Amino acid sequence: MKGIRKITPYVPGEQPNYSDMIKLNTNENPYPPSPKVKAALNNFDTEQLKRYSSINNPDVKAALATKHGLSPKHFIIGNGSDEVLAFCFLAFFNSSDPLLFPDITYGFYKVWADLFHIPYRELPLNEQFAIDLKDYTQTNGGIIIANPNAPTGLFKPIAEIKQLLEMNPDVIVIIDEAYIDFATESAVSLLDNYPNLVIVRTLSKSSSLAGLRVGYALGNPIYIQVVESIKSSFNPYSVDMLAECLAVAALEDDTYYTKITNKICETRNWFTTSISNLGFQALSSQTNFILLTHPDIVITELYHYLESQDVFVRYFSTIDRLKNYLRVSIGTQEEMEKVQQLLVNYLQNNDK
Amino acid sequence: MKGIRKITPYVPGEQPNYSDMIKLNTNENPYPPSPKVKAALNNFDTEQLKRYSSINNPDVKAALATKHGLSPKHFIIGNGSDEVLAFCFLAFFNSSDPLLFPDITYGFYKVWADLFHIPYRELPLNEQFAIDLKDYTQTNGGIIIANPNAPTGLFKPIAEIKQLLEMNPDVIVIIDEAYIDFATESAVSLLDNYPNLVIVRTLSKSSSLAGLRVGYALGNPIYIQVVESIKSSFNPYSVDMLAECLAVAALEDDTYYTKITNKICETRNWFTTSISNLGFQALSSQTNFILLTHPDIVITELYHYLESQDVFVRYFSTIDRLKNYLRVSIGTQEEMEKVQQLLVNYLQNNDK
Known part of the structure; x- marks a missing residue:
């Protein structure tokens, strides 16, 4: 058979399911999740499901805009941060120079780079498992860093993220903040001054909604619009109606x-x-x-x-x-x- | 900024929302949707959402296997047939020969081909807006046809689909059966004899679940496994827990x-x-x-x-x-x- 993609399947972690585990x-x-999520589910009218969910998820964006003190245009919503990250890779990493990320980090970065034929370089963490900023001064086609990093759990102070953005003004730098609610400080405050910054977040961890699949990116509206175009060209309705409704309920219960x-x-x-x-x-x-x-x-x-x-x-x-x-x-x-x-x-x- | 994808945003149809429209x-x-879907939603325990949804959606596959008299391995489940089709494009259309599809058909085929840099040729429908089989004998890297076609609504008899498969034994032929439940006959009966056949279906239309985002492909397990690998390398949990639960309820109410x-x-x-x-x-x-x-x-x-x-x-x-x-x-x-x-x-x- 012609044209079949040769791909090493990514093997996700096991999902055991015993009652006492x-x-x-x-x-x-x-x-x-928040009791408000339960209430929203109880009030959901199943008949609505016959219609498509919204294009561009305005309700979720409005809730996020309120939460972060930004405009709805700063956000794109996706089916978990995995989908948002995949769209960001397609949107931002189209250079012949390598994408840079640590050798020990979220395992999916390498998988997406392989899937989309993006050249990349994995940079070794130092002896203390920390990211060494000076490695990220080399020529590159973009950078992605999880902060805090996984699976190390180590947090990089915002002053260093700022340095990283300053050293790389002509490429997009994605900061994956999946775990940020358990850490000291988000990089959101840097958005105004660094148009090359894109932050990705998820409702799977701190919002107790892994099974609902809602993630988002925030950044300069010009670049967020490119991600939105990728989403619209791939699967425009990927956030289903229940996910939209329940995510809004969660975002309103800080x-x-x-x-x-x-x-x-x-x-x-x-x-x-x-x-x-x-x-x-x-x-x-x-x-x-x-x-x-x-x-x-x-x-x-x-x-x-x-x-x-x-x-x-x-x-x-x-x-x-x-x-x-x-x-x-x-x-x-x-x-x-x-x-x-x-x-x-x-x-x-x-x-x- | 380097590496930003230049893309013409796909503009989905408007989604007006007035009470009397x-x-x-x-x-x-x-x-x-079926009353069983409503019952499943009412019985859903919100606390479950703190966990990830299943890998590979075994419950949905089991329900589909029963419905179609096939094994669970014949199926892959995705976030609407749009996501399933996007994964199939990545899995099957990696040839330098052009993908073939009609010039008037589901508008997304062209969008995915553009997004993934897949060469393609749009073949004009004939005077009666029908697909002319003899156009599909030229060298190609795969074929996708909606049956019934959209937006024409015209159905191509299974005997002709069979001919199409026989003429193109060394490429994957996708039959997009989004509307098949409103038509005479599915191509499912051809699966046993034509390993190059992949059929894509959705719960959005005949199952009244557009807002839930569940679609699937069925085909030879060897090729379905390739699509599964693409899914696992893109967004393994794209079918959320509520979508899994409600889809099963719908599939059980023929x-x-x-x-x-x-x-x-x-x-x-x-x-x-x-x-x-x-x-x-x-x-x-x-x-x-x-x-x-x-x-x-x-x-x-x-x-x-x-x-x-x-x-x-x-x-x-x-x-x-x-x-x-x-x-x-x-x-x-x-x-x-x-x-x-x-x-x-x-x-x-x-x-x-």
Whole structure:
């Protein structure tokens, strides 16, 4: 057969589904979405579904404009930040110079670059797993950085993001802020002064809506319009009517989400301290997960032990530098106390 | 700024939203989705949304396998047939020979080919607006045909689809069956004998779920797997959890959908006869819309008259051969009787 694309399938993380499991492998939020989301679903008239959802999602944009103090034209909405990022790659990275991103980061950047035949260069994180700005001064066709980065959890201060934008004024620099609500500060304040900045966000993590598929980008309206054109040329209605309706409800309940985000950060800090006391080393996370290791144990054995106890965490078997690390999403305080106890048991049983 | 994609934005049809309008411009279903869809929505636990939706949509595939008497491996599910078609273009049309499709057909084929830099050739429909099979014997990198075609509404018998497949054994031939439930016969029966056949379907039209965004392709599992790899490399979770749940409910209610499909076809036939009596000429439609013209009137004037009466239909201003045609979706019997009466009034007032 002619014309069939040869492609190595990207394998997403497993999605186990047992009633008593503790699922800490895909950085989902352990708390339910806002009660306003539930109310919106209950009030939704199913008959509406016979019509197409809106073009360009004005209600979601209006809610975001209010939230961020910007105009609706600063936003494009998509089916999760994955779709928004894919559209941004098609919109912005059409140079023969390589797209730059860290060698350890969200695994999808490389996948999209391959899919769209975009040349790219993966730049190694430094010894401390941090992004070294001076690597990003070389000739390039664009830059994408997750801040905080994943799966390291490390946050880069806004002053450094500003430097990065200043060093690269003639290419688009995407800052993927999937986990920003768990961190110190967003780069949104830089938008006014840096037209090359595009920020991508998701409702999957801090808004507890992974299953709803809503993400967005914000940036200079001139460039956002290019992404909108790509979306309109690919799948204009990708945000369905229920997703639009429920996303608006979520965006209008900052109070609830601030509360659960604070709880997750408190649990993260408690868990980090607790496991440090057990001899684990954790990178300093500003996300809802931590990357941990232990000098005296074979981490894959711990991985399988946790799995045997119905605790699912993430192991990156294909990343050499992470072969002795596990990424653990932060669940409820109760869940993390159970995990901490399992770690105590494991260390005792293995005489560490 | 370097690397910005130059793209002519695709402009989707308008989506007016007045309470008393008769909306016949985007081939939506005038009847609500199955009561089982409403029940599924009412029973949906909002808390589930904190988790990602499934990878590869096993529940939807199982429901489709039952419906079509095939295995789940014959199917890929996407965010509307638009997304599924976009993935199929990326999966199957990677040849330097041109993709072939009719010059008058679903406008998106050309848009995707442009977006993905796929060479293509648009082959003119014949005098009767029909697809001429002998045009499709030339060297090509793939073929896509909508059957029934849009916006003509014309259906091509399965025997001719079979011929098309036989003439082109070494490329993928996509049959876009968005409107097949309103027509005589699907090409599904050809799957066993023609591995080059891929059929794309949607729940937007006959299942009254345009706002939910669920479409699918069915074909030889070897080639469906390639589309699945593209999906996994673009946006693996594009079918959200509510869409999965409600689509399954719809797929399990053939009885309801057969009933409303029959009603729409009856109304279509009634409306076609009625307007023929008024001097209109309509192509013989096997869809939920008809393409009509009238020898004595300027069709754009009729378009604006209908619009002034809050009746929205579709005019294709950019297609030369359709400059004296309107595409009218079939609404409820009551709606179409109102439209028929408006046409009577219009002709009387204009002395035709």
